[in-house]
Amino acid sequence: QVQLVESGGGLVQPGGSLRLSCAASGFSFSNFVMSWYRRTPGKEREWLARISILTEDTDYPDSVKGRFTISRDNAKNTAYLQMNNLKPEDTAVYYCRATHSTGTGDFWGQGTQVTVSS
Secondary structure, three states: OOEEEEEOOEEEOOOOOEEEEEEEEOOOHHHEEEEEEEEOOOOOOEEEEEEOOOOOOEEOOOOOEOOEEEEEEOOOOEEEEEEOOOOHHHOEEEEEEEEEOOOOOEEEOOOEEEEEOO
16 A cells, blocks of 8 residues: 655744654555645645755755755655755645656645644
């Protein structure tokens, strides 16, 4: 059974940091591109980060570049999102996504809530 389970969310003060984890099971994690997204009520889902398979190249939108860092540990079947200098507008539900390079697999986690507030 394919599973992506996010963890690490919670309440943090502005300027603080959080590290989200995405634990994968039921598929060949090392063959999948991993991405992070977030969704805020009333807004469209926003792509945040992507990490490739072999070279582990990363890509970010300008909105989070320099503050968010994606990484992966294929030995642990886990992807991470390090978030620094968090702002109230970063409050959202954060999701990880696994996408096979051929497009034959596309899996999502259930999400983890991040709240940035003083």
